[in-house]
Amino acid sequence: MNSPNSTLPLNAMFVRPQFFYISGLYNLPNAKYYYIFLCFVYVVTIIGNSFILFIIYMERSLHTPKYVVVCNLAIVDVCSSTAIIPKIIDTFLFDSQFIRYEACLANMCFLLFFSNMQSLILVVLAYDRFVAICFPLRYHAIITNTSIVVILAVMWAIAALVAITATLLFTRLSFCRSIVINSYYCDYGPAINLACNDISPSFIMGIFGTTIFFVAPVAVIALSYVCIIFALLKIATQEGRLKAMQTCTSHLILVAIFYLPICASYISTLSSTIHPNARIINTSLACVIPPMLNPIIYSLKTEEIMSSIKKIYRKGNKLNSHAIE
Secondary structure: OOOHHHHOOHHHOOOOOOEEEEOOOOOOOOHHHHHHHHHHHHHHHHHHHHHHHHHHHHOHHHOOHHHHHHHHHHHHHHHHHHHHHHHHHHHHHOOOOEEEHHHHHHHHHHHHHHHHHHHHHHHHHHHHHHHHHHOHHHHHHHOOHHHHHHHHHHHHHHHHHHHHHHHHHHOOOOOOOOOEEOOOOOOHHHHHOOOOOOOHHHHHHHHHHHHHHHHHHHHHHHHHHHHHHHHHHOOOOHHHHHHHHHHHHHHHHHHHHHHHHHHHHHHHHHOOOOOHHHHHHHHHHHHHHHHHHHHHHHHHHOHHHHHHHHHHHHHHHHHHHHHHO
8 A cells, every 4th residue: 555645746745854965076086185275265364364354453543434344344254264165174175075954054044144245345345435436525424433333234134134034945945856965065056956845935035135145236336336437537637536546446356356256156057068066166266265365455455454564563673672672
């Protein structure tokens, strides 16, 4: 006699697996060297962002709204890298590709949260540059520490709400066929596609998240720079225009290294001709390289940071010379 459940369609049974299996790079020779490279990236990321936080903390002249935002970016960069790289090392260098369901949810939630925050912080930095160049006389009235803290608090709340909602929707999914996630972590998109019940709510949340954390920020940043260009054209001298534009250089580089790899990742996802290994390498680099480069860019391209580094270095030398005497 047949079991009553045997006549039910697959989506009538709810299956929550104990584990998922993270496939990672498939049949790639010397893949371990790539994961060792990610170790190096993680160390540089932690040192670089910690250095930026230290410089901003030590130098009182940097206790301004712009650098409140930069501090938040450095914190998010450290957190996002910590959420992904150590887990990649544990998973693939130590052959621990099975991940518990609850750990997968946590990994997914944190990565959604911090990647969303990275995008929103770039929008806040664009807003800062927009006001500084388009409304220079009102800059200090509009951009205050209090207003920036309020904006950032709202951004953190929005990013957290969306990440938690997406994770809760994921818990409604049933996995009765496969538990193999074709990615290098508990990737939301590949994971929901494994479900055998209705994924519409999770799919809609994915589209919503992509829209408000990728499409909308890119549109807002592009619009802010269109306004900035028009404002620059009104400046009488070439020297004045260049000086104003130089204040945007570091932000433009951050925007490029964050959004261009994400664009490439989305394009590679849509293309069936790209090898899964190439897609995973592209996506992982898009995730881990920007947090490593951000502090380097701010150190080399921002005059205030460079001046503060020199000032702290000179102060340290004076203290050493007095100690020797």
